[in-house]
Amino acid sequence: MCEQVAGEGDHFIADLAVSRAYLNRDQYFPGWVFVILRRHAEELYDLTAGERAALIEDVTDMARALAAVYRPVKLNYELLGNQVPHIHWHLVPRLAGDPDPRWPVWRVPHDPAPLPPGPLRDRLEMVRRALAAPR
Ligand SMILES: [Zn+2]
Structure with a gap:
């Protein structure tokens, strides 16, 4: 993750106060x-109280933006780090029609669903616009 936050890459969404946001390459869950x-x-x-507070505001701002774009039934927030021990939140809008709505996404076996360049750009732009919208 240290390498990822050092650069932007083609899935970068935005810089937040103490974090950077990226779209997951796998968009099976939009x-x-x-x-x-x-x-x-x-x-x-390990964070100072100020960093922790800023991080939860970053997560909340992104969640609000995703909610505006996707109108999810529920947003999931997951902070695990078992595989990659660097603080990173997974934010997953759980939509109507979700294949397993009562359980974490990890339980849903699926082939990864990367977006082609055009739809990827559109999705990044939609989320950026929602993030920049006044509350
Ligand atoms: Zn790291």
């Missing part, structure tokens, strides 16, 4: 986004 802490830290208790 709007699946990562909010990645800009500096390296592994646990919430």
